[in-house]
Amino acid sequence: MSGMPYHLEKGPIGSVTESVLNASKADRYAILDMLRTGATFLDMNGPAAMLKSGSLHDPTWSPTPQAIAQHGADFMGGSYDASGKWVPNPSPGTMTSGFPNYTGNVEAILKETYIRAMEVSLGLEHAETLAQQPPERARFWPIEVLWKCPTAWVEGWVTWQRAPDGSGHVTLHLLTPSHNHYVLTSPGDGRDAEVNPTSSACANGMWVITHQKNKMSMTYRIDYSEFGNWTTPTYGPVYQGTGPIVVVSPSEKDGGVSCWGRPYTAPGTTSTTTAAKKATKKKKAAAKKTVPRKQAATKKTTRARKR
Amino acid sequence: MADNDHTSIEELVRRDIQRGLAGQNIRPDGKRASSDEQPQGSFTPISRSNQAGGDDGILYANAITGGAFTAVEWAFQCQHTAPFAGVPPTYRELTIYGVTIVRQRGEKTTFRRYVDWSGVMSELGVTASFRPAYERINEIPNIRITDVTRVSRRNRPTSA
Numbered sequence: 280m281s282g283m284p285y286h287l288e289k290g291p292i293g294s295v296t297e298s299v300l301n302a303s304k305a306d307r308y309a310i311l312d313m314l315r316t317g318a319t320f321l322d323m324n325g326p327a328a329m330l331k332s333g334s335l336h337d338p339t340w341s342p343t344p345q346a347i348a349q350h351g352a353d354f355m356g357g358s359y360d361a362s363g364k365w366v367p368n369p370s371p372g373t374m375t376s377g378f379p380n381y382t383g384n385v386e387a388i389l390k391e392t393y394i395r396a397m398e399v400s401l402g403l404e405h406a407e408t409l410a411q412q413p414p415e416r417a418r419f420w421p422i423e424v425l426w427k428c429p430t431a432w433v434e435g436w437v438t439w440q441r442a443p444d445g446s447g448h449v450t451l452h453l454l455t456p457s458h459n460h461y462v463l464t465s466p467g468d469g470r471d472a473e474v475n476p477t478s479s480a481c482a483n484g485m486w487v488i489t490h491q492k493n494k495m496s497m498t499y500r501i502d503y504s505e506f507g508n509w510t511t512p513t514y515g516p517v518y519q520g521t522g523p524i525v526v527v528s529p530s531e532k533d534g535g536v537s538c539w540g541r542p543y544t545a546p547g548t549t550s551t552t553t554a555a556k557k558a559t560k561k562k563k564a565a566a567k568k569t570v571p572r573k574q575a576a577t578k579k580t581t582r583a584r585k586r
Numbered sequence: 587m588a589d590n591d592h593t594s595i596e597e598l599v600r601r602d603i604q605r606g607l608a609g610q611n612i613r614p615d616g617k618r619a620s621s622d623e624q625p626q627g628s629f630t631p632i633s634r635s636n637q638a639g640g641d642d643g644i645l646y647a648n649a650i651t652g653g654a655f656t657a658v659e660w661a662f663q664c665q666h667t668a669p670f671a672g673v674p675p676t677y678r679e680l681t682i683y684g685v686t687i688v689r690q691r692g693e694k695t696t697f698r699r700y701v702d703w704s705g706v707m708s709e710l711g712v713t714a715s716f717r718p719a720y721e722r723i724n725e726i727p728n729i730r731i732t733d734v735t736r737v738s739r740r741n742r743p744t745s746a
Contacts, residue, residue, distance in 0.1 A: 284720075284723065284726060284729065374716075379716050380713075380714065380716070428717070429716060429717050431713035456716065457716040457717040459728070460717055461717060461718050461719070461720055461726045461727070461728070461729070462717040462718070462719050462720070463719070463720060463721070463722075463723060463726070464719045464720065464721045465721050465722065468721070468722050468723045469723055470723055470729070470731065492721065493719075495719055501698055501699065501700060502698065503687075503689055503696035503697065503698045504696060504697060504698075505696060505697070506598075506601075506602055506605070506613075506614045506695065506697065507601075507602055507605030507606050507612075507625055508606070508697075509606030509607065509699065511670070511671050512671055512701075512703040513671065514671060514703065514704070514707045514712055515714065516719070
């Protein structure tokens with residue numbers, strides 16, 4: 280997840296995580312069981328196996344599982360010791376390792392957040408197993424994963440809603456300080472963002488509603504004044520919302536979500552979306568080749584008629 | 587007290603701090619102002635009998651002068667006891683550091699105060715965001731822009 284210029288994100292990793300967690304009740308419970316019984320959050324053969332998904336990586340160059348795990352450890356600001364215990368860095372991180380102005384056990388927060396979200400989604404009491412669960416509490420609600428950045432410290436949130444018909448959903452929110460990211464003041468300027476969408480026919484959606492532009496300014500200026508007349512400062516920049524209110528659907532690469540999500544695919548295999556894109560590219564290329572031939576044929580015919 | 591002979595300006599700056607930050611009803615000459623001129627202060631001085639500079643919370647005020655302009659470096663030890671810049675009272679003790687430039691033009695004296703407000707806000711627990719904001723996607727340093735993105739943006743409607 281690099282360079283996502285919005286405050287709320289899902290992006291490819293969030294989508295693949297949802298794809299894995301929502302695939303089946305058995306798969307979700309297996310991940311829950313691993314986390315409950317002491318698996319490390321970044322175990323590439325355990326709970327983090329989803330990060331090896333072929334749909335997250337270029338099939339011609341995929342990072343090794345070790346590199347993916349290292350990236351995850353850098354994100355959380357710490358490392359595992361020889362016994363597999365997570366050891367957070369003792370001092371605040373940088374923009375690429377950990378988080379500036381923050382130290383804490385991010386691994387433990389993430390683990391507990393995922394455990395709680397999965398328990399809620401399955402209707403389990405905390406630490407209850409599926410075998411112990413009475414059938415009237417059994418359920419399999421979809422889980423959505425969202426990332427909010429920046430906040431002052433790391434938090435995980437689990438929210439859920441049950442509909443009158445008994446169906447429901449769970450949302451897992453990850454809140455972190457900033458992490459080598461910038462933010463766009465004109466949300467419609469994102470890469471391939473859709474401005475003012477009208478249809479919600481897609482299975483997934485993320486829309487941000489704000490002014491067309493949030494203009495940054497400094498309102499506090501130091502100047503000479505009379506005795507005792509102290510100007511109260513404004514801390515940090517001040518934003519002024521300008522232009523009409525816009526509704527923006529960010530692209531997946533900017534932290535939004537694709538219409539039909541992003542499935543988990545076996546390591547080294549491309550996603551269905553990528554395959555579809557390639558097929559479209561081939562069709563377009565073939566069409567381009569056909570057009571000049573047709574144009575040449577038309578020219579010949581015209582010349583022949585003139586003669 | 588400063589080791590120079592600009593004590594009158596140093597005293598003036600002390601009183602300016604007392605009135606502006608602590609809300610004390612004081613005039614430039616040190617006399618009490620009328621009650622209808624009561625200023626709003628956000629910080630209560632921390633008085634300690636053994637601290638240098640007396641019981642006004644001001645740890646020091648040292649002047650350097652250059653004719654009509656005098657710079658006075660100061661530190662004010664206080665407690666945050668009333669709303670300040672939208673932050674409700676936290677009752678935290680802090681020291682505010684600053685430099686006041688005193689400009690004297692004829693009979694008129696004005697003040698320009700350079701205060702470490704960033705430090706004050708941190709002491710009060712106000713959080714800072716570290717995501718620099720950009721208006722345009724192609725201004726963002728670590729983001730990859732393709733030609734396709736640029737072309738599609740041209741055709742995008744801009745208003746609701």
